[in-house]
Amino acid sequence: MIKRLLPAKAQRRVGPFIFVDHMGPATFVAGSTEGDVRQHPHIGLATVTYLFSGAMQHSDTLGTRQRIEPGAINLMRAGRGIAHSERIPVDIRQEQVQVEGMQIWLMLPEEQAESEPSFQHYPAALFPVMQVPGCEIKVLLGEYFSQTSVVSFPSRCCYAELKLDPCSNLTLPKSEQQLAIYLAKGSLKQPQLNAGQMLVMTDDLTVLAGDDGAHFMLLGGDAVADPVLLNWNFVARTPERLAQAKADWNSGNFPRLTDDPEWIPAP
Structure with a gap:
């Protein structure tokens, strides 16, 4: 599937x-x-x-x-x-x-x-997990949360994996890049998002995990x-x-x- x-x-x-x-x-x-x-x-x-x-x-x-x-x-x-x-x-x-x-x-x-x-x-082993209260963050491409990936790419982009504990929240850093979040597993109460859905960010965003936690990918970069x-x-x-x-x-x-x-x- x-x-x-x-x-x-x-x-x-x-x-x-x-x-x-x-x-x-x-x-x-x-x-x-x-x-x-x-x-x-x-x-x-x-x-x-x-x-x-x-x-x-x-x-x-x-x-x-x-x-x-x-x-x-x-x-x-x-x-x-x-x-x-x-x-x-x-x-x-x-x-x-x-x-x-x-x-x-x-x-x-x-x-x-x-x-x-x-x-x-x-x-x-080249992708360390960053621990913040209620959340694990792993930066796979580009830079996010002051972490820079070892992966080299010729244009500015960002790709990160985030895992939130149940009912925990996280404010996503501001960025000039066009960004989206994709919820792979779990749920988000804020914004309301179910597993399998993507949200293109248009403003600052604070995410609040549901009772089952949230596993999502953040992706984006400079507009093409x-x-x-x-x-x-x-x-x-x-x-x-x-x-x-x-x-x-x-x-x-x-x-x-x-x-x-x-x-x-x-x-």
């Missing part, structure tokens, strides 16, 4: 965040390929994968083979073109471990949209000027670039994983 928050009719993007998915929680049949995402291409964006539970196996056309587990960050910059697959590890299937997490796409700055692709893995075009797995500034990427992928004139014959055609 996927909860897709961005893009939406009411809100196309928040800062450079152009695509936000909440994956799972889900378990997968042992010996099957349920949950596997066959290799597919990207241009013009960066993918960020962050897990709450379980594990996934990332493979890409740079030769990367990287398992990601809860608390770590996988950052893949597509630039001018990269393909990758994401599969559920055998042990996770066999042990029926729930897989749950967030996958987001960030727009690359226009001057880096056609840059060389790259991949970085950041272990969970139009034109911004999103089609399938591609982000570009012109329709011609999107069409070229699709044609290149379907014709085989695009990097592909040589040890994986399965690929998803562009629609």
Whole structure:
């Protein structure tokens, strides 16, 4: 199951965040390929994968083979073109471990949209938990609550995980950036928000957790000027670039994983 928050009719993007998915929680049949995402291409964006539970196996056309587990960050910059697959590890299937997490796409700055692709893995130990009364905060990208992430990104953005104790409150710092909160679990009494909903912040915000606490993600950054075009797995500034990427992928004139014959055609 996927909860897709961005893009939406009411809100196309928040800062450079152009695509936000909440994956799972889900378990997968042992010996099957349920949950596997066959290799597919990207241009013009960066993918960020962050897990709450379980594990996934990332493979890409740079030769990367990287398992990601809860608390770590996988950052893949597509630039001018990269393909990758994401599969559920055998042990996770066999042990029926729930897989749950967030996958987001960030727009690359226009001057880096056609840059060389790259991949970085950041272990969970690199993201310390900040304790404030009634709340745990972990800054994953950018800067927030006077914490700066070790993850380097070429435009100003913010991505943080916050966990509030039941009925505790927290005033979110002011920011010039466009920000939103996504409630992954629990509830908020103020503002009233249920799990699976996103709120784009338009003013200062004090959040009050419900009786079951609140686990939410804060995300955003500097607003990105139009034109911004999103089609399938591609982000570009012109329709011609999107069409070229699709044609290149379907014709085989695009990097592909040589040890994986399965690929998803562009629609």
